[in-house]
Amino acid sequence: KRTGFKKVFPVNVKREYIFNDKCYKSIKEITEHIDLAILVVPAKYSYEIIKDAVESKVSAIIIISGGFRESGKSGIELEDKIKLEIKDTETRVLGPNCLGIYSAPNNLSSFFLPSEKMNIPKREKNELSILSQSGAISVNLMHLLPNVGVRSIVSFGNMADVDATDLITHFNKDKGTKVIALYIEGFKNGRKFYEVAKNLEKPLIVLKGGKVEEVKEATISHVGAMAGDYDIVKTVFGDANVINAEDIQQFFEYCKIFTLLDEKRVEGNKIAVLSNSGGLGILGADGIKNSRLSLTKYSKNTISKIKNIVRGFLTVSNPTDIGTDATDMDYIEVAKYICDDREVSALVLLPGFEPPPIEIPRLIKNIEKICKQTEKPIVVAFTQTEDRIKYANQLESKNVPVFQSPERAVKALGKYINYYYQTGYFPWESSSVNL
Amino acid sequence: KRTGFKKVFPVNVKREYIFNDKCYKSIKEITEHIDLAILVVPAKYSYEIIKDAVESKVSAIIIISGGFRESGKSGIELEDKIKLEIKDTETRVLGPNCLGIYSAPNNLSSFFLPSEKMNIPKREKNELSILSQSGAISVNLMHLLPNVGVRSIVSFGNMADVDATDLITHFNKDKGTKVIALYIEGFKNGRKFYEVAKNLEKPLIVLKGGKVEEVKEATISHVGAMAGDYDIVKTVFGDANVINAEDIQQFFEYCKIFTLLDEKRVEGNKIAVLSNSGGLGILGADGIKNSRLSLTKYSKNTISKIKNIVRGFLTVSNPTDIGTDATDMDYIEVAKYICDDREVSALVLLPGFEPPPIEIPRLIKNIEKICKQTEKPIVVAFTQTEDRIKYANQLESKNVPVFQSPERAVKALGKYINYYYQTGYFPWESSSVNL
Known part of the structure; x- marks a missing residue:
């Protein structure tokens, strides 16, 4: 009760x-x-x-x-x-062979875990539904997404009757669900899955367990299912616009970005990378190419505005490094100008906390504000030490996804933008696409 | 002073x-x-x-x-x-254009950061020396490695005189340094680097910034160096047994495993994966193949010992899933038997904390013990929520590397084992190698 x-x-x-x-x-x-x-x-x-x-x-x-x-x-x-x-x-x-269901709207749970070992994130909006063949993975995902509102969790085990495709069909119709996440080791009926997946109206993020030949025996003794050939699975996912996560870290990162950013508009793949540390900016930019994104060139207007703020700035390039002398207020002002630039589709913010002129709490508060004001997707990455996790939690509670490194932030942003490009929900001019 | x-x-x-x-x-x-x-x-x-x-x-x-x-x-x-x-x-x-040097043995620092923004890990043994063209990356690495003893940090910037190869040459001779980590955007003299790198007596882990064409301009305005072609760089790294990290997360994970495990013997690439959750074990095993490791088969003796412990165990396979009914003491006992098996070169421990019979603090304490007793490398991965990071810190303070996911633990273990295989310091019978 x-x-x-x-x-x-x-x-x-x-x-x-x-x-x-x-x-x-x-x-x-x-x-x-x-x-x-x-x-x-x-x-x-x-x-x-x-x-x-x-x-x-x-x-x-x-x-x-x-x-x-x-x-x-x-x-x-x-x-x-x-x-x-x-x-x-x-x-x-x-x-x-499952944990059953958790449902936030019905406040219903069949999970037989002690409450101190459950950690269902409670938020105002609960829009992510997690479907998992493995009970442990579904529980792990809850722990990994402390700031993402989970609407439902279904641990479905051996699929004697209801299978993953039935569940996806259900949650595709469920109005409160914006994003569906699926962990699966083996499909009962691949064709049926493909037909349903390619007609979905919402993002489906999948982590496939049992990728290699040697693991097949293990998947049978885990959920009684035979793992399929991963290369075939990947091709099918690609055709059906399924968002494929290569490992559990990508899985929860993709769940995070798709759920938190769901109200941001995707209008192109022209990315700006902003940091007050040259090295971090370069690592962020390194990720751009592999993610089928492009580093944008700012308009002249933006460049002159940035030059006005940052002392001794000879060239304003992208990734933008405003230097270790810059204050958190400089950082925020430059971020605003970049958001206003029509040549920018999305922004990767890589604040370095160490430079002396950076006042961290104020920087975080102002990043929150910028992200709220703009319609463009913004992702953030910084080093989350034990005493700094609170800043990530603070931002994510305001729907700003935070990642553990520049490369991971860019990778997740790439998945997000490319999904909307491929599904055509947010088409942009093909001239700006650099696939 | x-x-x-x-x-x-x-x-x-x-x-x-x-x-x-x-x-x-x-x-x-x-x-x-x-x-x-x-x-x-x-x-x-x-x-x-x-x-x-x-x-x-x-x-x-x-x-x-x-x-x-x-x-x-x-x-x-x-x-x-x-x-x-x-x-x-x-x-x-x-x-x-650098932060200069930090040296633990000399208690010397030229870093101009406020002390509350510095976070140099203090441990009994300080064996990792970090060389970084970027000041920010070197500081970030300190934050990312709270449990790894850092001996020296050299932020070397534009390399007007002393360059990365000079520093590597120095730290190769430095007795207190066991592992060298290098972040670099562009080499001054690639040939000289190659000659020094291939004759090193200790692991050199490198993160190369400025991997893609578009970023070259940024590397020039960051450290005045032209980034080289990444494919060429990777080939050179491979020839010289340099441990190449693809991104900053791999970089700190490799620093962690090489520094913490440095006294463990590498005798083969036959890996055992143990979990009390089927899903986590399968994700761990998925990583094995991509890392040029092989999933071992236990000896009959080990199998019968495991069967004796875990009720209702019909087949004992690898990855080993001892089930959600198993207690933390069962988990530990099985781990011990696996370590004793001659068919096992290294062990990946993937404890699920959620199952009701698992008492977490006792489990962690006993993992510590096992890792101390065995000469074989053991790596651990579990979900590090805000309230569970302390368990990772506890294990790492005892030289047990802990990772954020099964896949990442296996990837790092693969780099570790393959390094010692390639350098021939710990050769094993070629029959057991599955490259």
Whole structure:
């Protein structure tokens, strides 16, 4: 009840009461309609219970328990028996071998983790839905996205019935979901996935586990699925505009940028890189080419404005290095001029905190302001030491994505811009595209 | 004096005293021998002062000031004039346009940053020496390596005299330095670098800034150097066994693994991956192939020992998933058996903290112990949320490198093992190598 269920019926053959609630011996004893049954009994008892649930016309069952397809021959037989039992009935099954669901709008959770080990980010807007074949990856993702509003998490395990494509279809229609993230090891039906994915109306970010031949055995014993050939998978993702994350770090970074920036307009791929440290700016610019972005040239007007601010500035180039003498106010002013320039589609801000004239808290506050004022995407990267993580949290709570390095910020921005370019939602003049 | 200098002579034309010390009008007024002069005057006054210093036979000069080669034509002329002045003299120059040096053994620092913005990691052993063309990158690296003992930092800027290769030559001979890290945008003499690099006795980790054509202009205005073709640079690095970091995150991760693991023996590339979460293990194993490592097969003895510990374990494969039911003590016991297996060269530990039977502090303590007991390299990865960073710090303070994701841990381990393979310091039977 604490986790959002309106009415809970405990079912257990051995007990009369659980937490002061009358305990039923079987689902069939319950006369009211059951929306959701959560199964946490050992696999060998599950078949009889599912039979009862189907007879009682339970709408949905989450089988948390493991011991099915992932555990070998007898598990496969058991899972197949269950599949046959629910076939052509009104009952749908999630799992087995999963954590089930978390839903922010319904304040509903079937996750069997102690609350101090759960860390569901609470924000005003919850727009990211996470679908994961692995329970651990879904929980890890929550920890990695402390500032991103998570709307739903579905840990779907072996996909005996409901599969990843069903879930994507659902969340594509779900109005509150703006971005869908999927961790998957093996697809049940690749063709079906492709057809759904290429017609999605929202970004789908996928991390594929089991990329190499040697890992196939492991994926079978994890979720009972055979991992497909990664090169084929990548091609299919490309064709369907699926956003492919190469590793878990990219996965959460892409989730972050797509969810936080979702109201920013993408009008081109002409990038400006601003830093008060030459080295950081150069690392940021290094990432530009690999990300199919281009380093823009500022208009003459912008160049003269920047020269007015920064003392002794002989050439204003991009990446823009305003030098270690510049104050945080100089930094902010230059950032504003760059945002105003029509030759700039997006801005990568790389503040160095160390130069003496930089007052960090004021710099952060003003970056917040600029990001709010402009319609252009802005991403930020700085070194997040233990005592400086708070600044990243502060910015991200205002929808400004912060990355751990210049290169990572540019990589994520590239994915963001290229997605909108490929899907054509925000087309820009082809002359400015440098693919 | 606070930063380690034995005797300091302030020189300033306008003042009589600085901090109660008598101020000299010129270096030439000082009769004692000067080991090091630190120049922080505007560029235009620097030439006369350097002339004085050379006449006074000052051993070394650090020119902190900018305004030389990086700032255009007149700066280039000025720098060339200085180069001519010191040619064939006993005086050596570091910089200009740099932060100078930090030296832990001498407790010496010329960095002009406020102490609250410096963050030099203090450890018992200080074995990493950082050489950086960019001051900001060197400072960032300090922040990124809170648990790695830094012996020296040299920010060398424009390389008017002392260049990167001179510094590498020096630190190769320096007994206290075990690992050398270099950030560089452009080499003065590539051939000389190659000759020195290929004969080094210690790992040299390099991050090359200015990788793409578009960034060349920026590197000139940053350190007055022309960035070379990155593909050529990579080939040269490969030939000379230089450890090439593709971005700043890899750079600090490689610094971390090479410095912390330096006493672990590399006897092969047969890797074991252990997790209590199937998904994390699979992501770890995905990284194996790209890193020229191989997933090992355990001996029968190890398999039966693992089966004895973990209930209901039908198949013991690698990556090893001991399941969410396993306790932290189970996890540790399995890790021990894997370390004892002769078929295992190194171990990747991927603890999931979320499963209810895992008591995190005890798990961490015991990982520490295992890593201390074994001679094999062990790397660890887990999700480092704000409240869990302390566990990473705890492990790293005991020389156990911790990474932010399974893939990153494996990537760094691969660099470590392949370096020792290529340099032949720890040769292993070629039959076990799967390159």
